[in-house]
Amino acid sequence: xxxxxxxFAHVFxxxxxxxxxxxxxxxxxxxxxFTELMFRAQSVHRQNFDPAEVQIxxxxxxxxxxxxxxxxxxxxxxxxxxxxxxxxxxxxxxxxAEARAAKAAGASRFCMGAAWxxxxxxxxxxxxxxxxxxxxxxxxxxxxxxxxxxxxxxxxKEAGLDFYNHNLDTSPEFYEQxxxxxTYQDRLETLDRVRDAGIAVCCGGIVGMGESREDRVGMIATxxxxxxxxxxxxxxxxxxxxxxxxxxxxxxxxxxxxRTVAVARIxxxxxxxxxxxxxxxxxxxxxxxxxxxxxxSIFYGPKLLTTPNPGRDRDRELMHKLGLxxxx
Ligand code: SF4
Numbered sequence: 001x002x003x004x005x006x007x008f009a010h011v012f013x014x015x016x017x018x019x020x021x022x023x024x025x026x027x028x029x030x031x032x033x034f035t036e037l038m039f040r041a042q043s044v045h046r047q048n049f050d051p052a053e054v055q056i057x058x059x060x061x062x063x064x065x066x067x068x069x070x071x072x073x074x075x076x077x078x079x080x081x082x083x084x085x086x087x088x089x090x091x092x093x094x095x096x097a098e099a100r101a102a103k104a105a106g107a108s109r110f111c112m113g114a115a116w117x118x119x120x121x122x123x124x125x126x127x128x129x130x131x132x133x134x135x136x137x138x139x140x141x142x143x144x145x146x147x148x149x150x151x152x153x154x155x156x157k158e159a160g161l162d163f164y165n166h167n168l169d170t171s172p173e174f175y176e177q178x179x180x181x182x183t184y185q186d187r188l189e190t191l192d193r194v195r196d197a198g199i200a201v202c203c204g205g206i207v208g209m210g211e212s213r214e215d216r217v218g219m220i221a222t223x224x225x226x227x228x229x230x231x232x233x234x235x236x237x238x239x240x241x242x243x244x245x246x247x248x249x250x251x252x253x254x255x256x257x258x259r260t261v262a263v264a265r266i267x268x269x270x271x272x273x274x275x276x277x278x279x280x281x282x283x284x285x286x287x288x289x290x291x292x293x294x295x296x297s298i299f300y301g302p303k304l305l306t307t308p309n310p311g312r313d314r315d316r317e318l319m320h321k322l323g324l325x326x327x328x
Contacts, residue, residue, distance in 0.1 A: 017229050017268060017269055017270055017271075018224070019224070019225055019226070019227065019228075019229070020225070021220075021221050021224040021225055021267050022221070023217055023218065023221045026217045026220050026221045026224070026263060026267060027213075027214070027217045029262075029263045029266055029267070030213060030216070030217055030259055030260075030263055034255065034258075034259070037259060037262050037263070037293075038258075038262060038289075038292060038293060040262075040266055041261075041262035041263075041265045041266050041292075041293045041294045042292055042293070042294065044265055044266050044269045044294065045265055045269075045294040045296070047269065048269050048270050049272075049296055050327075051296075052323060052324055052325060053296065053324065053325055053326070053327040054291070054296055054297060054298060054319065054324045054325070054326060054327060055108060055109070055272055055274075055296060055297040055298075055326070055327040056106055056107050056108055056109075056297070056298060056300045056326045056327070057107060057108070057109040057110070057111055057142070057274070057297060057298070057299050057300065058098075058099075058102035058105070058107040058109070058110055058111065058299065058300050059111040059112075059113060059299050060090075060095065060098050060099075060102075060110070060111070060112055060113070061113050061114075061115070062089060062090045062095055062112045062113065062114050062127070062130065063087065063088070063089045063090065063113075063114035063115055063116065063123075064076060064084060064085070064086070064087045064115060065078070065084040065085055065086035065087055065115055066078050066086025066087075066115060067115035067116065067117065068117050068181070069117050069146075069179065069181045069182065070179060070180055070181045071169075071178060071179050072177070072178045072179070072209065072244060072245035072246050073178070073206060073209060073238055073239075073240075073241070073244055073245075073246045074241075074244060075241040075243065075244055076115040077244070080243045080244045080245070081243045082241050082242065082243030082244050083242075083243060089114065089123060089126055092126070092129050092130055092133060095112065095130045095133070095134075096130070096133045096134070096137070098110075099133070099134045099137055099139060100137060102139070102300070103137055103138070103139055105300060105312055106300065106326050107139065107300055108139065108140060108326065108327065108328065109139060109140040109141075109142055109162070109163070110134045110137075110139045110140070110141060110142065111142035111143070111144065111163075111165065111299075112127065112130060112131075112134075112141075112142070112143045112144070113143075113144045113145075113165075114127070114143075114144070114145045114146070116145055116146040117146050117147065117181070117182070118145070118146045118147040118148065118149075118152075119145045119146065119148070119152060121152075123145075124145075124152055124155060124156070127143060127145065127156070127159075128155060128156065128158075128159035129159075131143065131156065131159040131160055131161045132159050132160055135159075135160040140162040140163065141160060141161050141162050141163070142161070142162060142163035142164065142165060142202060143156065143161055143163075143164055143165070144164070144165035144166065144202075146166075147166075147182065147186055147187075147189075147190045148164070148166075148190050148193055148194065149193065150193045150196065150197070152193075153193045153194050153196070153197035153199060154197045156197070156199060157197040157198050157199050161199055162199070162200055163199065163200045163201070163202045163231065163232060164194040164199045164200075164201065164202065165202040165203070165232075165234070166187060166190050166191055166194065166201075166202075166203055167187075167203055167204055167205055167206070167234065167236075168184070168187055168188075168203060168204070168205050168219060168222060168223060169187075169205045169206055169219075170205050170206065170207075170209060170211055170215055170218075170219050171211065171214070171215035171216070171217075171218025171219045171222065172184050172218060172222065173214075173215060173218060174209075174211045174212075174215040174218070177210075178209060191203060191226065191230075195227070195228060200231040200232070201226075201228070201230040201231060201232070202230060202231065202232035202233075202234065202274075203223060203226075203230040203232075203233065203234075204223065204230070204232075204233040204234035204235050204236065204264075204274070204276070205219045205223070205234075205235065205236065206236040206237070206238055206277070207219075207235065207236070207237060207238065207252055207256075207257060207260050208237050208238035208249065208251060208252030208257070208278070209238050209246055209249060210246070210249055210250075213256070216256075216260050216263075220260070220263050220264055220267050221267075223264070223267070223268065224267035224268050229268040229270065229271050230268070230271055231271060231272065232271060232272045232274060232297065233264055233268055233271045233272070233273050233274065234274040234276040234297075235257075235260055235261050235264055235273060235274065235275065235276060235295070236276040236277040236278055237251075237252065237257055237277060237278025237279075237281075237282065238251075238252070238277075238278065239277050239278055239280070239281070251281075254282065254283070254286040254289075255289075257278075257282075257286070257290070258286065258289045258290055258293050259293075261273060261275070261290045261293040261294060261295050262293035262294060264294070265293060265294025265295070266294075272296055272297045273294055273295045273296060273297065274295065274297035274298065274299070275287065275290045275291075275295040275297065275298050276298075276299060279298065279299075284318055284321070287318065288318075288322055291322060291324065296327070297327075298315065300312055300315055
C-alpha cells in the first residue's frame, strides 16, 4: 500500500488535538499496515512527548469488593463469586503509608480506587482527607469512586484531587453486553461533572472482552470526540477472572492490542496513554511494542486493585532494558 502525501498530512494531527474524529478515520488507522501505523503513532508521540519517558502511577484499592454493579469483567462485583471478600474503606493512616511507599518506589501519581456505584457523602469526607494527605506528600492524587454528582466533584477538587478516573469501557454499541446497571450516558455525565469541576479526566477502556474491532474503533472515536480529550487514557487488556461473566473469554491477539494503543496515541496526541491491566500476562516484546506505539504510562506495583500486575523489580528491569526513565 502506498500512502499519499495528503493522506499522510491529514492523519498527523500537527497542532491542536482534534475533537471531530469520525469512525471512518479511526477505522482507517486500525486498517493500516502495522509498520505504517507504528511509524505514524511514534511520529505523533515524538511531536508531543519525550519518547524515553514513562509516567509511573500506583493504584491502591481503598475499598475492595461488594460492589452492587454488574460489570462483566470485575471480580469486585457482589454478583459474582470471584473469591474477593468485601472489605470496609481503608483507614487514612494505612492509605498514607501505601502512598509513602509508592513515592519511595518512584511513583509520581497515587490512584485510589473504591468499589462503589457512587460514593455516599460520609465516604467522600474520608476520601477527601486521603486526597489531602496524598497531596501533602508531594504526589499527584487520582481517585476512581464510581459515578459522581456535581457537588461531590467540586468537593474532591477542593480537597486537591488532580485526576478522576471513570472509564467508558467499550463502544456505546457493545456496552450493554458488559454492564446493565448504569448507562453509557451516566458515564458521560460523570465525566462532564468531573471536567466542569476542574479535575483532569482519566478515561479509557478495556479490550479483549469479546468485542469486535468495530467496537474498538467506536471506543477510540468516542474518547477522541469528547469535548476535551482525557488527559490520561488507560488502555486495559482484559484479565479473565474465574467467577466473572468473562471468565472464559479468549485472549485478544497482542498485535491487535498494540494497534489499539497506536490508534489511541494518534487520535489523542497530547494525552498520556496508559498501558494498564493485563501486563502481567504480556510478553516484554508486546509491552515494548506498546511503548513504541505511544504508550507512556504504566501502573507500578504488584497488584491492580485485585488483579496481579508485574512486580516493581520486573518493571524496573524492563524499563532499564528499554532505556526508559520515569516522567517527572
Ligand atoms: S468495575 Fe467498578 S463499578 Fe464495576 S463492578 Fe467493579 S468495582 Fe463495581
